[in-house]
Amino acid sequence: MASSHTLKTYQAFLFDLDGTLISSTAAAERVWTRWAERHGLDVARFIPTIHGVRAPDTIRRQNLPDIDLAEEAAWVERGEIEDVDGVVPIPGALDFLKRLPPDRWAVVTSASVPLARARMGAAGVEPPAVMVTAERVDRGKPDPSGYLLAAQTLGVDIKDCLVFEDAEAGITAGEAAGADVVVITAAWTHPLETPHPTLADYAQARLEVEADGALGFSIET
Template sequence: MSVLPVPSPDLPEPPALPTPGTAFAGRTFDAILFDMDGTLIDSVPAVDRNWRRWAHEYGLPDADSFQIEHGTPARTFIARLLPADQVEEAYERIHDLELNDNEGVRILPGTVDAFASLPATRQAIVTSCTRPLAAARIGASGLVPPAVVVTADDVTHGKPDPDPFLLGAERLGVDPSRCLVVEDAPAGVAAGRAAGCAVLVVEGTHSLEQLAGAAVAPDAGASGLDQVRFAVGQDGSISVTDA
């Protein structure tokens, strides 16, 4: 997703987001739906490197500082930049670049502990990557994924539409209203909200200030998953507190 502009000094600052411990006090969930890039793994250096190479190849202005819309499906983003008859070829090119260059992709702090604290049947990854690209980044990072991984290949409409998170909840067999989405980008927040889920954001591709000031606001924010604790009660419900 494109980085949102910093508010000018004469505009009011967005309200600070409550921590998960405050926002979700007394509330429980049946499942956690995690975004991947910027939430579970850091792929930003590889993503930026590949898209800037792509921007150069397609003659886009300011290619050296080219910014993508993190979290938005690549084909959707490309369709905003190029004529319709170039979209598929350009999409195949960036997909090839990203499949073959994942140097520096790593697991973010807190990811392993978050997965370990949740039952396998109560967690899913919901990403805007294609299935091959998700597999490539998961492999490059060393992340052991949950059984349910929803990708851009699994839905007709990607984020910010609700379809990816609705499918994640369906595959886990839970009601979306009983799910917590963990995201790092405005399109993902909008998708989670539209699906009827609660949304926790972490800093990744966007700062908490940018996420708080986005058109669709999340419920809570944390600097990263290492600042969040998931605990499963005797009845199987999941509570979310500050670490």
């Protein structure tokens, strides 16, 4: 019989998108592999660093000489918008989201609005009322700005939020914001060690929506 950790109650859930609500890893890695090959990078070393980070920030970190950052980021974004083959929801994610009050959750993603909407459409995820995308923050993950903005927009204290993440940059952002963090492992191709609770997928997630809209959450084991 499944057992469950004690329910903890939150005022809102803040979700990363790629690797957390949807599986887009293969599509993203296909595009970034082509980009890395164009610039002579070591693909095997480079690819694990792309996840959870805004495209311009990823490109900037390579310190490539004589490139147009905006042009390179646009090239990657076009490729990712066009390539949604195999982009699907994380198992159980759609049902989990449908059970949430619409004013109690948000998406905080390093993707741009066009890319986020393209991938959500491919996976059948209905965009929430509150989405914090790459364009809305001056500093992307691992900076906590996105999660802090989402909590503020929802009108809740970040300390009363649970962040759902899958990548190191996003986990660090959630920690720095001051929220609790749970890590989704369903789409991992590059596993990492984390002290946070992990979910293989949303079948393990126990959710109770209280009369006042508060969200009780625990993980079945």
